[in-house]
Amino acid sequence: MMSKRAKGITDRKILHEQIQFELPPALLQNRTRVGAGRNWCNGTASRGLTDEMLKEKEKELIDGAAGLAAQSMKTNFILHRIAEREKIQVT
Numbered sequence: 001m002m003s004k005r006a007k008g009i010t011d012r013k014i015l016h017e018q019i020q021f022e023l024p025p026a027l028l029q030n031r032t033r034v035g036a037g038r039n040w041c042n043g044t045a046s047r048g049l050t051d052e053m054l055k056e057k058e059k060e061l062i063d064g065a066a067g068l069a070a071q072s073m074k075t076n077f078i079l080h081r082i083a084e085r086e087k088i089q090v091t
Contacts, residue, residue: 016071019078023074023077027073031069032065035069036065
């Protein structure tokens, strides 16, 4: 039997594969910048990396942040649309 977490991951993967749409470029760029900044700070603090080492990995950090930002935004847009159609409100 699949755990709730595993099922959620599987469900999100299916939604991402079946639903295609463009993400607003300005929002994606902003979310990427925020994520890259977090990666930068977390990398320095948790792994003891120097600024020089992080600069060498800058493109990798930004690419990773862009992928995570796109997934997060897509999930949020999909869930928002589902909530609208199902008339689900946060109380």
